[in-house]
Amino acid sequence: MKKIRWGIVGLGNIAHSFTQDLVNIEGAELVAVASRSIENAKSFAHKFCIEKFYGSYSELFADKEIDIIYISTTNDLHAPLTIEALSKGKHVLCEKPIALNLRQAKEMVKASKESQKFFMEALWTRFNPSVIEVLDHVKRNTIGDVRYINADFAFLAENPKIRLTEKGMGGGSLLDIGIYPLFLSYLIFGKPEKILASSIFYESGVDEQTSMILQYKNAQSILHSGFATTSNMVATINGSKGRININSLWHEAQSFTVVKNNHTIDYHFPTMGKGFTYEILECHNSIRTGKIESELWSHQNSLDLIEIIDEIKLQIGLKF
Helix, strand or coil, X not given: CCCEEEEXXXXXXXXXXXXXXXXXXXXXXXXXXXCCCHHHHHHHHHHCCCXXXXXXXXXXXXXXXXXXXXXXXXXXXXXXXXXXXHHCCCEEEEECCCCCCHXXXXXXXXXXXXXXXXXXXXXXXXXXXXXHHHHHHHHCCCCCCEEEEEEEEECCCCCCCHHHHCHHHCXXXXXXXXXXXXXXHHHHHCCCCEEEEEEEECCCCCEEEEEEEEECCXXXXXXXXXXXXXXXXXXXXXXXXXXXXXXXXXHHCCEEEEEECCEEEEEECCCCCCCCHHHHHHHHHHHHCCCXXXXXXXXXXXXXXXXXXXXXXXXXXXXX
């Protein structure tokens, strides 16, 4: 089977972790990487024994030997770079959040449809084996009617990186990590009927921490994201007959626990590598079968999630 050839733009920490999984996938070949710093690109390429590296993103987009591009830049560049890559005939896997707002996200989806190239938001948790199994338990009514979800994502950022605090880069806890609890609530319940949100801000104008209540017809979710404290990083899905704890760190879970009738059952699903493997394989399967979007995390799923985020931004007064 012909290998699918990858290029990567934006070479920060996530790109390093992603690449460590990518190079171990038999059907993948990492052809080239790009950074706005040629020295950074050269260093990254040397680390992973990649032959080609570029000092601009456009040069990589023009490389005819690349099939799909993984975009791992700061949030503000997700939309313009995705649209440019798609216009050059490349498939695209773009890091979450898909964009800064719904308007941008719609333009990205439009570009995918016009080019007939695969495009997916890299929400890797959707493809995590534990999360897939948890969703199956929910659908099979293992814990009865789900009425309440509690999920957070917080870590102490004593000296936060500029990308986390800079408004011009799309910083703040909501976009960077709040998207994970919101994703889980959306995965189980869909779009909420009502949202209540409140934040504490950095001087730069982006949120340091945000708490959210999502109201559904017969259920609620209480969610939190932040850089001011640590948190348990356990997500709990509560039903009328029991509950499921997705164990820490839940967004990259290796296991979960079902608690029912005072009995506890542990399920273990260790990931291959860090866990990016599964979204990479989803890209491969979709491209090989001629799809322009994933069946597990579709264009509409991404649009719904960023629409929820837009409403929260409106409530807390966050504008980019």
